[in-house]
Amino acid sequence: MPGQIVVAASTLTAGIRADFASAYSSAYEASKARLANCMDLGVPSSRLTEIYAYFETAPYPRIWKRGDAIPQDAFNSVQFEVTNRDWAIQVEWNENDREDDQTRSLMQRAREAGTNFATLSERVFFQILMGATDNNLLPAIPNAPDGSAMYAATDGSGAARFGATGGNIVTGSGVASSAAIRTDFYNSLEQLRLFQDTQGQPLHSEDYVDKGITVVYPVSSEMTFREAFQQGRTLAADTTAQSNAAVSNIIMESGLNITLWGSPRITDNDWFIFANGAPLKPVFQQVRRPLRESYANMDNSDLARTTKIESVSWDSRDGFGVFLPYSTVKVNN
Numbered sequence: 448m449p450g451q452i453v454v455a456a457s458t459l460t461a462g463i464r465a466d467f468a469s470a471y472s473s474a475y476e477a478s479k480a481r482l483a484n485c486m487d488l489g490v491p492s493s494r495l496t497e498i499y500a501y502f503e504t505a506p507y508p509r510i511w512k513r514g515d516a517i518p519q520d521a522f523n524s525v526q527f528e529v530t531n532r533d534w535a536i537q538v539e540w541n542e543n544d545r546e547d548d549q550t551r552s553l554m555q556r557a558r559e560a561g562t563n564f565a566t567l568s569e570r571v572f573f574q575i576l577m578g579a580t581d582n583n584l585l586p587a588i589p590n591a592p593d594g595s596a597m598y599a600a601t602d603g604s605g606a607a608r609f610g611a612t613g614g615n616i617v618t619g620s621g622v623a624s625s626a627a628i629r630t631d632f633y634n635s636l637e638q639l640r641l642f643q644d645t646q647g648q649p650l651h652s653e654d655y656v657d658k659g660i661t662v663v664y665p666v667s668s669e670m671t672f673r674e675a676f677q678q679g680r681t682l683a684a685d686t687t688a689q690s691n692a693a694v695s696n697i698i699m700e701s702g703l704n705i706t707l708w709g710s711p712r713i714t715d716n717d718w719f720i721f722a723n724g725a726p727l728k729p730v731f732q733q734v735r736r737p738l739r740e741s742y743a744n745m746d747n748s749d750l751a752r753t754t755k756i757e758s759v760s761w762d763s764r765d766g767f768g769v770f771l772p773y774s775t776v777k778v779n780n
Contacts, residue, residue, distance in 0.1 A: 485661055485730065490733040491733070493735070495735075497530075498528045500526040501525055503523045525593075527768070529768035532764070534763050536561075536563070539756050539758040541757075542757050568765075571732070576597065577712070593608070595608060617638050619716070619718075622672075629697060632675070632720070632778075642773050656722060657703070659703075659706060660723060662706070664709055665709070672707060677696075725774030727774075729774055730767070733765065734763070738762070740760070
């Protein structure tokens, strides 16, 4: 038996005009350029569960005192896995409704469900970012390979994550003022630069942040974030007084390459920074089978021949995982 079918009754009236047929067309396009700064997309997969592994930091040279044996040290390896899952959506309609649809847009609108697949990676990214429960997405938020969540003060062993007190979380000052946001931004950059490798040495190079930073923030604070990062001068209340008119923006003066990404998917006052130059992003998508489209009608479907219910469906097999999140910091408000 058919499931949920398109309710097309309002489009069947003879003489109806299609001027507003696009009323619910998706005006939203996946922000792939900004997402690519924060997430690795399209990692190839060839099995149900991919097993990944990496070595921890190799040892550093040390003094070799005369008469002593050559200094020796070792390093560990870590393994983690990501399982692929099926993702799909189907849209059904009655053949008569398709034939009688006066807007001639039923099929076009149905196919937009396939277009909406472009938002899947972003939706999962924000689910992981927020640690959210979503019955339509991942059943559980994966931990990073060090045993902790995406953002945590300590790793799975209880030690300070990446050798820095507080890990990849800093306590914020709120989002009520641009000055508070700028202060928290620099605190986050400082935290990022404090991270150590597994040998206790600085993890990131001197120019790590110079390659660009993406700031992901709640769209409800759009004005304050734009003021914090993009307004060159902040005017005092008395704009007629020359002495009160100019306060420079330290972030703009620094020359840092900042990408702003305000999202309605962040529902609180927390915000996040990501280092654009990170060779391995903290979140990734693996692809076992790319997106495919299937169409069912009288020619190829027994259901359609017996019920006149046609359909179009899309499905893919993808997995989503969390790598070591040492290129991102959360500002916890």
